Amino acid sequence: MAAAATPAASTGASRSTGRLRARALAVAGSVAAALALWVVGEPLLGYGLVVESPGVPPRDLGASAIAVMSLAPALLGWGLLELLERFTRHARAVWTTAALVVLAASFLPFLGVTVDTGGAVVLALMHVAVAAVLIPVFWRTSTPRA
Known part of the structure; x- marks a missing residue:
């Protein structure tokens, strides 16, 4: 006969499963938010998401x-948070700071590329939407190292 799980063990397991589910949904939600903005921006409103860089052929972002x-950045962010949670008590603060720095840095390519104004607005909104989904969920689900 198998021993029954202790309430503390089952609570920890359910908390871990809940955190995993929330983070996976956040990753999926961030991708869905970016794709929703793409649908509104390109097919519906007709803004060209064609990015041109010097010396590189124009690239239509489909x-x-x-x-x-x-x-990719959502999964990398998740991985970083998991690592930080294992090695520091300040994972939430470190990760949130890193996420905000990455968000700010994600706008730097706008300085070296050419894209029409509507397309630039849609792309910028995509960056913000991905962060707006990921940062609060990852922050809320972060747990300090024991």
């Missing part, structure tokens, strides 16, 4: 590019 460019 749905797959938007999905990848929002999924």
Whole structure:
């Protein structure tokens, strides 16, 4: 006969499962938010999300590019938070600061590329939308190292 799990053990496991679920939903939600803005910006409003850089052919940012460019930093951010939670008591503060720095730095490429004004606004909104979904959820689910 198997021993019953202690209430503390089952509470910890359910808390961990809840944190995992919330973070996975945040990642999915951040990608969905970016794609929703792409749908509104490009197909519906007709803003060209064509980015031109000196010496590089123009690149039209389609749905797959938007999905990848929002999924990659979301997963990297999640991984960083998991590492910080294992090694420091200040994971929440360090991660939040890093996330805000990355958000600010994500606007730097706008200085070296050419994109029409409507497209630039849509792209900027995508950056903010991804952060607006991820940062609060990851902050809320962060737990300090024991």
